Amino acid sequence: MANITEPRTLSGFMELLPDRQVIFDKIRRKLEDVYSLYGFYPLDTPILEYSEVLLAKAGGETEKQIYRFNKGDTDLSMRFDLTVPLAKYVAKNAGELTFPFKRYQIGKVYRGERAQKGRFREFYQSDIDIIGDGELSLVNDAEIPGIIYRIFTELGITDFTIRINNRKVLGGLFELFGLGGNEAEVLRVIDKLEKIGGEAVKEELSTLGIDMKAAGELLELLTHKRSNTETIETLRAMAGKSELLDEGVNELATVTELLSGFGVPDKNFRIDLTIARGLDYYTGTVYETMINSHPEIGSVCSGGRYENLAGYYTNRKLPGVGISIGLTRLFYVLNENGWLCESQKYPSQVLVIPMGDDYARAIEVSQYLRDKGISTQIYFEKKKFKARIGYADKLSIPFCIFIGEDEIKEGNVSLKNMTDGTQEKYSLEDCAATIRKALEDLGSTALVKSL
Amino acid sequence: MANITEPRTLSGFMELLPDRQVIFDKIRRKLEDVYSLYGFYPLDTPILEYSEVLLAKAGGETEKQIYRFNKGDTDLSMRFDLTVPLAKYVAKNAGELTFPFKRYQIGKVYRGERAQKGRFREFYQSDIDIIGDGELSLVNDAEIPGIIYRIFTELGITDFTIRINNRKVLGGLFELFGLGGNEAEVLRVIDKLEKIGGEAVKEELSTLGIDMKAAGELLELLTHKRSNTETIETLRAMAGKSELLDEGVNELATVTELLSGFGVPDKNFRIDLTIARGLDYYTGTVYETMINSHPEIGSVCSGGRYENLAGYYTNRKLPGVGISIGLTRLFYVLNENGWLCESQKYPSQVLVIPMGDDYARAIEVSQYLRDKGISTQIYFEKKKFKARIGYADKLSIPFCIFIGEDEIKEGNVSLKNMTDGTQEKYSLEDCAATIRKALEDLGSTALVKSL
Numbered sequence A, B: 001m002a003n004i005t006e007p008r009t010l011s012g013f014m015e016l017l018p019d020r021q022v023i024f025d026k027i028r029r030k031l032e033d034v035y036s037l038y039g040f041y042p043l044d045t046p047i048l049e050y051s052e053v054l055l056a057k058a059g060g061e062t063e064k065q066i067y068r069f070n071k072g073d074t075d076l077s078m079r080f081d082l083t084v085p086l087a088k089y090v091a092k093n094a095g096e097l098t099f100p101f102k103r104y105q106i107g108k109v110y111r112g113e114r115a116q117k118g119r120f121r122e123f124y125q126s127d128i129d130i131i132g133d134g135e136l137s138l139v140n141d142a143e144i145p146g147i148i149y150r151i152f153t154e155l156g157i158t159d160f161t162i163r164i165n166n167r168k169v170l171g172g173l174f175e176l177f178g179l180g181g182n183e184a185e186v187l188r189v190i191d192k193l194e195k196i197g198g199e200a201v202k203e204e205l206s207t208l209g210i211d212m213k214a215a216g217e218l219l220e221l222l223t224h225k226r227s228n229t230e231t232i233e234t235l236r237a238m239a240g241k242s243e244l245l246d247e248g249v250n251e252l253a254t255v256t257e258l259l260s261g262f263g264v265p266d267k268n269f270r271i272d273l274t275i276a277r278g279l280d281y282y283t284g285t286v287y288e289t290m291i292n293s294h295p296e297i298g299s300v301c302s303g304g305r306y307e308n309l310a311g312y313y314t315n316r317k318l319p320g321v322g323i324s325i326g327l328t329r330l331f332y333v334l335n336e337n338g339w340l341c342e343s344q345k346y347p348s349q350v351l352v353i354p355m356g357d358d359y360a361r362a363i364e365v366s367q368y369l370r371d372k373g374i375s376t377q378i379y380f381e382k383k384k385f386k387a388r389i390g391y392a393d394k395l396s397i398p399f400c401i402f403i404g405e406d407e408i409k410e411g412n413v414s415l416k417n418m419t420d421g422t423q424e425k426y427s428l429e430d431c432a433a434t435i436r437k438a439l440e441d442l443g444s445t446a447l448v449k450s451l
Helices: A018-037 A061-065 A083-096 A139-155 A167-176 A180-191 A198-206 A212-223 A228-236 A243-259 A327-336 A360-371 A385-394 A405-410 A428-442 B018-037 B060-065 B083-096 B139-155 B167-176 B180-191 B198-206 B212-223 B228-236 B243-259 B327-336 B360-371 B385-394 B405-410 B428-442
Strands: A048-050 A068-071 A074-078 A101-110 A122-131 A160-166 A269-271 A282-291 A301-306 A320-326 A350-354 A376-378 A399-403 A413-417 A423-426 B048-050 B068-071 B074-078 B101-110 B122-131 B160-166 B269-271 B282-291 B301-306 B320-326 B350-354 B376-378 B399-403 B413-417 B423-426
Touching (some): A018 A327, A160 A243, A167 A212, A180 A198, A198 A212, A360 A376, A360 A428, B018 B327, B122 B327, B139 B243, B139 B282, B180 B198, B198 B212, B228 B269, B399 B428, B413 B428, B423 B428
Parallel strands (some): A160 A269, A350 A376, A350 A399
Antiparallel strands (some): A122 A320, A160 A282, A301 A320, B048 B074, B068 B074, B122 B320, B160 B282, B282 B301, B301 B320
């Protein structure tokens, strides 16, 4: 070939090697499994939409990052999140949907951000939302952290905290402190707490219309460490001063009470009055999820309650609650830090190696194992033995089965456990049972090392 | 809201309602399960690539259909198939891959074709390929139909035929008939056989340099119905006349012999010498898969053996064999014809309905069922009983559990089988067992009606 084009991949576009991709996909499927266990429908929407539809709401930073272009006369954009497509979908199909509508979507989204290590221009988001028609029970707000808890523990992450707050509580407090009109700005300042520290936040707050003393009191109220019960009590002590505050406190208390029923232990859950989730979008419960030993990663799973999903597309009021995992970013962090379970990176549990040219028995053995649900591949290439076993080694396949003349004559197989190096002859039936038992003994299906 | 944007979806972009999407996703996961069972790695590549890379080989029709645009200074294109990204990936990462490299990829591709019923501009392809380094055993060519057989039968499709041919056989025959130089054109003519009929094909062949008599003999040879054994015998009878033909016949005979070992019954497999797969790309075995009762659909799964995957990106010779399912198109056809199993369209197996305001027990029951692997959702909204049970009805959820004051007091649950209408009280443990047994009795996990 005269002309060779260099096979490059765009920067900011994650393209994994096989032994990473196989773990990524196991994580993706684990998310699908858990969402399905709670009765969420899967949803899939186009990656391309009319720009007019996709950008009905967007502006500023988001719009600059969009991949937008014309094809013929049509102005097209690639989706930059899964929320706008959901809003479009629900507004478009409202007449045919049954509410509450519970859906998950795991899909790629596109943002032309400045290229930077750990920043992606194409990345997976993994979203769940529950959408009501006109109204939606608060109990849904308590179920969401239950789902997140199951996902993280099933992945193998145990030392994490789901932080919860309620925007009405914040709004009520700002009212009481005379910051009512500036809510969006106050939230932006509070959101910077971990970055710039308490003093700087107080200074910024005081420029919004309260004195340093009041700013200090507000900050103390928001940031002082209390148990969940103490936080609720502290807030209840302010009852009767702001309807909004009272409503928020009742919601927060209800969600907190229901949480343990949904299986979330106290240690994995904390009311944190500083959480605001910068957006104007959320109106009630808000969530963030931190890996305790690594707060520097930031929230790995965030969301909340909103009053109206699709106001840009329909007059129908569609309140909802949802949460999003930045799957590509989470995977990147887990991988960079060496936190993925390397024992999970094999593409199949068994490699069958025919020792001669007779493949019939090797094929028969493989079919038998597959029918038992054991993933199996056969090495068909005419290579030296070392290359054959080396293939299993390089792919981290936990079991090899050798089929030579003896095994064919005797009707058995030689099974090698690649982890401990032991090798023994078995009947086909015992071989399958031995593999199955060994895989069970390996036990954990965790994909992430204990964090 | 003053400005309402109409929530439209681009034409040619499939966006399914929830009860269709849930079946689509079960089909997608079934494909993933089977590919994994054979030890294929999952692969995921970007949807956007440098145009220069993606279009290194393309030309003509393909290039016109591409979604191509500039972002800043970068000339970008959306992938139009999964083969070019695979070639790029393997060339780019050849040093880090272990060969043979077996991967599957299920992903969206983009072609700006003329909008037309049943034609999609965004659609899923589901590809598997086995790539060798320098060489690749022919046995792989026999494994591929084994995988296809398992996928179709597990989906519920049983009456289908995998048609197999070998391009070397065709090439050899064309040589013998003096059509050697015009191979590509001859293939294009033969490919039209089902569309334009034998006489028209003969006429067109005769314009390529042979007389009508020879054209008739060639056509008879290619199209006469024979058993697989007879076809091999007919071809063997011509041995010694063309090296290419002999090589092709040997390959075809070997693949045929191995196939039953890979679990493909005779009735699901047929040598068909008319299959050419129009492309210049294939060099050996070629496959097509037809649903017998509906030949008008065309091949639902096609592929073959190629000599060199990535000649445009590397000097390394990378032969392979692969097959592709046009998943979106297949799903569209199954759905349009009413061939999907409607019993599979529920988002969860159980709906728990709290009859009063006490959700604690409902949550406890749901958690118990989920821990047993039974997908369960709870109806939290304050609606009349009719609306609650109507929700289960509309979502085709097969079981409802009612939890009222009596059930809470007695520590049991009322289980309603929505299929037969029966309702009984059970302990939680018996309830789970009853659901599990009933789901097992429903038996089939087929997603497609028997075709």
